[in-house]
Amino acid sequence: MxxxxxxxxxxxxxxxxxxxxxxxxxxxxxxxxxxxxxxxxxxxxxxTPRHIVQKLIESSLEGRNHRYSASAGLPKLKLAITDWYRKNYNVELDSENETIVTIGSKEGVSHLMISMLSPGDVVLVPDPCYPIHSFSVLIARGRIKPFNAINDDTLIDNIEKGFKTSPKPKALIISFPSNPTTQTVELEFFAKIVDLANKYSVIVIHDFAYADLCFDGYKAPSFLQVPGAKDVGVESFSLSKSYNMAGWRVAFMCGNKEVISALRRVKSYLDYGIFQPIQIAAISALNETQExxxxxxxxxxxxxxxxxxxxxxxxxxxxxxxxxxxxxxxxxxxxxxxxxxxxxxxxxxxxxxxxxxxxxxxxxxxxxxxxxxxxxxxxxxxxxxxxxxxxxx
Ligand SMILES: Cc1ncc(COP(=O)(O)O)c(C=O)c1O
Missing domain, CATH: 3.90.1150.10 (Aspartate Aminotransferase, domain 1)
Known part of the structure; x- marks a missing residue:
């Protein structure tokens, strides 16, 4: 052979x-x-900020942290995540059913596509986009339908046009503030997306990797701030950029409980959770000083x-x-x-x-x-x- x-x-x-x-x-x-x-x-x-590294060192010295961890994330980390949403965006989440910890956003989005798609299912993705937003669809044997995302003014129209085409997209992936285009949106944009998602029955995945990297007084809104967003989709946030923790591989996804539950099921077969000291240090990152x-x-x-x-x-x-x-x-x-x-x-x-x-x-x-x-x-x-x-x- x-x-x-x-x-x-x-x-x-x-x-x-x-x-x-x-x-x-x-x-x-x-x-x-x-x-x-x-x-x-x-x-x-x-x-990575020193107090986070210090927490990693301390918790790595504890033998009980060397065992397999929880695939969906430590309950205390999931509580820290729900606190983070409440503090920053006034969003209430059920830590057990509406949050999951992922091994970086890339892993979360990729396994979500595997959890969600049947072969040939269509996903609407921006062109240009962060590459995993399209490649995760292909890895899951889905099909990409790109929409032109180069101009701010036509974003919503292009998304709606994409929703109307046949075969009908099952999901939409968006990310604001955007990599690579650096485009930003206001909450009304997400409100329109929620309306369209309801109208055309499309699941929304919002990648919020640059939530904290905003300048000149701008604060990026969370997709989950829109009333009803949880009925149509999820949002992924990563510690990679906000806390200089790119190599640690820790992120989370929150929102619709059916979507989270599907991802949790697939991940329960695939992984045993992030090394526990990393999850404990991530709790420190979210809970302690945000200076x-x-x-x-x-x-x-x-x-x-x-x-x-x-x-x-x-x-x-x-x-x-x-x-x-x-x-x-x-x-x-x-x-x-x-x-x-x-x-x-x-x-x-x-x-x-x-x-x-x-x-x-x-x-x-x-x-x-x-x-x-x-x-x-x-x-x-x-x-x-x-x-x-x-x-x-
Ligand atoms: C839009 C976007 N999402 C996700 C990531 C990666 O996040 P993580 O390190 O959590 O996989 C990046 C990194 O460049 C990104 O630009």
Whole structure:
């Protein structure tokens, strides 16, 4: 018998990430000793706040925390989650039936798709979007129906148009503040989504990964704040960005109890829960001082300002985002013909600056590149100087 890629039909739906082209160039350049200023992946560069790490250390020393944990999450963590919703959004949740802890949002959304979809079921997803929002559907053998999400003004209309098409979508995945577009919405937007979801019988999954990374006085609303949201959907929140805990893999999903129950059932077969000391440290993150969240937000806000003003100085005008840890920059007009992948290759080869090409997030992203604000202000200035040189050639 010879085993080859034909044995794994899923691989046809999962081509190598577009981003791997840039990663490969980055890897080779670094190997040959070059300094690459890396705005590629949304991977926080700062450490997890000390009191959270301290809690992890203490609870790791307790032997009883080394056993299998609860697949749906520790009851105390689920209580901390319901408190977090009450404190921040005035939303009441039943900690047992309306919350579940997941091994990061990616795991939660992916297993939710497996829990929800039958082969061929259609899910409406934004184009451009965070890649797992579409690939989780394909992994679950569903079908993606993309809607154009590039312009704020047409979002709702495009979603409704998508709901009306045949075969009818079973679910809608959205995420605001958005990665990559940095779009933000107000509560009325979610109220319209709830109305449409009721009208067309569609389940809504809202990914709220950037809930806390909002600037200039803006506060992103939670989907669950809309009366009746729990009847139509769920929301996922991650500790990865708000608490610099990306490597810890801890997130939660809350809302409709039938959806949560399906995910809980599937996860009960697949995992034994996150390492208990991580869950205990996550309780500290949610319950103790939120000053660290404020500091993290300030860091991104300053980096955003630095990048936006440096780009503007070289004639590259990009509106400052109100949220997220990204700058979504439309490519300068005279370079748009290159497409985002070629432009990104040029930036890394000629300027030693790595960004994510917009095409990696969907066809509609091809006139854009995404800067993740994971380099400090000094490095942002350094990167801007080399991009300016390229532009002035
Ligand atoms: C929209 C969105 N959702 C989820 C995640 C990942 O969250 P987690 O680390 O909890 O899997 C990211 C990370 O970049 C993201 O941008």
């Amino acid at each position: 010879s085993i080859n890629s034909d044995n794994f039909s899923i691989l046809r739906d999962l081509p190598p990430y577009v981003f791997s082209v840039i990663d490969e160039i980055k890897y080779k350049a670094r190997k040959s000793g070059e300094d690459i200023i890396d705005f590629g992946m949304g991977n926080p560069d700062q450490p 660290c969240v404020e500091q993290i937000r300030n860091t991104y806000s300053k980096r955003r300002d630095r990048l936006i003003s440096s780009l503007s100085n070289m004639g590259w005008e990009v509106p400052p985002p109100r949220a997220t840890m990204f700058v979504w920059a439309k490519m300068p007009e005279h370079l748009r013909h290159l497409g985002s992948l070629e432009f990104s290759k040029k930036l890394i080869k000629e300027c030693k600056v790595a960004v994510s090409p917009g095409i990696g997030f969907g066809r509609n992203g091809d006139q854009y590149v995404r800067f993740a604000l994971i380099e400090n202000e000094h490095r942002i200035l350094q990167a801007s100087r080399s991009i300016k040189k390229l532009f002035s050639k």
